[in-house]
Amino acid sequence: MRVAISGASGLIGSTLAGMLATDGADVVRLVRRAARSADEIGWDPRPGGAGLDPAALSGVDAVVHLSGAPIAARRWTAARKAELRASRIDSTTALVSAMVAASTGPRVLLCGSAIGYYGDTAERAVDETAPCGAGFLAELVRDWEDATGPAGAAGIRVANLRSGIVLAPSGGMLGQLKLPFRLGLGARLGSGRQYFSWISLADEVRAIRFLLDGHGVDGPVNLTAPAPVTNAEFTKALGKALSRPAVLQLPAALLRTALGEVASELLVSARVLPAKLTAAGFSFEHPDVAAALRAAVA
Numbered sequence: 001m002r003v004a005i006s007g008a009s010g011l012i013g014s015t016l017a018g019m020l021a022t023d024g025a026d027v028v029r030l031v032r033r034a035a036r037s038a039d040e041i042g043w044d045p046r047p048g049g050a051g052l053d054p055a056a057l058s059g060v061d062a063v064v065h066l067s068g069a070p071i072a073a074r075r076w077t078a079a080r081k082a083e084l085r086a087s088r089i090d091s092t093t094a095l096v097s098a099m100v101a102a103s104t105g106p107r108v109l110l111c112g113s114a115i116g117y118y119g120d121t122a123e124r125a126v127d128e129t130a131p132c133g134a135g136f137l138a139e140l141v142r143d144w145e146d147a148t149g150p151a152g153a154a155g156i157r158v159a160n161l162r163s164g165i166v167l168a169p170s171g172g173m174l175g176q177l178k179l180p181f182r183l184g185l186g187a188r189l190g191s192g193r194q195y196f197s198w199i200s201l202a203d204e205v206r207a208i209r210f211l212l213d214g215h216g217v218d219g220p221v222n223l224t225a226p227a228p229v230t231n232a233e234f235t236k237a238l239g240k241a242l243s244r245p246a247v248l249q250l251p252a253a254l255l256r257t258a259l260g261e262v263a264s265e266l267l268v269s270a271r272v273l274p275a276k277l278t279a280a281g282f283s284f285e286h287p288d289v290a291a292a293l294r295a296a297v298a
Contacts, residue, residue, distance in 0.1 A: 001020075002025070002059055003020055003025050003027055003028070003062050003063070003064060003212065004028045004057065004062070004064070005017055005028070005030065005064045005066065006029075006030040006063075006064070006091065006095065007068070007112070008029040008030070008031075009029075010067075011166065011168055011171045011201070012163075012201070012204055012205065012208075013064075013066045015168075015204075015205045016066075016208055019205050019206075023209070028040065028041055028060065029041070030052070030095075041056045041057075042056075043094065043095075043098075045090055045093075045094035045095065046090060047086075047090055051097065052094055052095060052098035053098065054099075054101040054102035056098075057106055058102065059104065060105060060106045061106055061107070062106050062108035062110070062212055063099065063110070064212070065092060065109065065111045065112055066112045067088075067112075068087045068091070068112060069084050069088075071114070071116075071137070071262075072262050072265060074262075075261070076136065076261040084140060088112070088140065088144045089143055089144055092148060095109075096148055097150070099154075100151060107155070107156055107157060108156065108157045108158075109148060109151050109158045109159075111145070111158065112144075112161050112163070113161050113162045113163070114141050114163055115162050115163065115164050115222065115270050115272045116133075116138055116140070116141050117133065117138055118130055118132070118133045118138070118270060119132070119133015119135050119137075119268070120133060120268045120270075121270055122271075123195070123269065124271060125271045125272075125273055126271065126272055126273065127272070127274075127276075128219070128222055128275055128276050136261065145220065152218075157214070157218050158218055158219070159211050159219065159220075159221050160221065161208065161211075162221060162222045162272075163199065164197035164198050164223060164224035164270070164272060165196065166198075166200075166201050166204050167293065168296060174296055178297065181238055181239060181242050181244055181246060182242055182244055183244075184245055185248065186242075186245070186247075187249055187250045188231050188232045189252075189267060190250070190255065191232075192231045192232030193232065193269070194230065194267055194269035195229070195231075195269045195271035196229055196234050197222075197224040197270045197271065198224065198225055199224050199225050200292040200296065201296075202285050202286065203223075203225065204223055206285065207223050215280040215281065215282075216280065217276055217277075219276075220276075221274075221276045221277060222272050222273065222274045222275065222276065222277070223274065224272045225284060225286065225289070226273065228270070228271045228272060228273070234289060237289050237290050237293050241293040252267055
């Protein structure tokens with residue numbers, strides 16, 4: 001299998017590339033500069049840019065599209081919101097256009113997405129059949145997924161990877177939480193009652209590998225562990241994994257003052273279940289949060 005990956009230098013992309021290479025796949029990285037080696041394809045997905053030459057996809061069996069500016073890196077100003085949308089929607093549009101135009105191009109597209117699609121689910125558990133929620137992130141994810149539409153219409157199998165919070169040994173959200181928790185400053189956010197849908201990095205890349213192989217799965221796919229927990233439960237489990245107390249609380253008002261609209265994504269409740277993965281027979285290595293956190297901080 002020859003697989004092209006965008007965002008291959010990121011947390012998920014680099015781990016996936018390593019797994020695929022170990023499995024014997026031929027991995028090609030999409031880079032936003034001129035290619036410097038045979039395992040790179042240069043592209044420019046910006047509006048008015050060169051896009052992606054369809055001929056460059058010749059011989060590629062599948063594309064995993066993971067690029068996008070970090071959602072919670074800083075406040076959501078109007079300019080930042082535009083950047084978040086462009087980094088996802090413009091790049092997906094350019095990639096899909098090249099895939100559709102390629103005469104012998106890839107027939108599979110796994111495109112990054114997010115459980116932010118569902119908005120605030122409160123205590124209600126949702127799966128892939130649930131409708132789009134409200135708010136900036138939900139609308140962004142909806143439009144991001146819509147950008148893959150022409151690929152599906154052209155007969156390409158498309159899966160939209162609605163990832164939860166990825167728990168990794170280094171990097172990502174957990175990488176930012178380890179130090180304060182180790183210092184005894186672990187705290188639940190707001191009431192702590194909001195649900196938190198997560199997945200270990202190992203299961204995230206295993207699920208993507210599983211979907212590359214097909215298993216009859218397309219459309220939106222929730223990449224989340226089967227047991228979401230509340231923020232309070234997650235805080236307690238991380239404190240226990242690090243053998244540190246975690247009894248503090250960050251008031252919602254303080255979070256909103258410090259982070260602006262981004263705080264809404266920390267306080268929203270997302271109780272999301274991986275119905276399609278489960279039905280297709282995917283087996284989770286880390287089905288519960290305690291085991292996932294122990295593995296991540298070991």
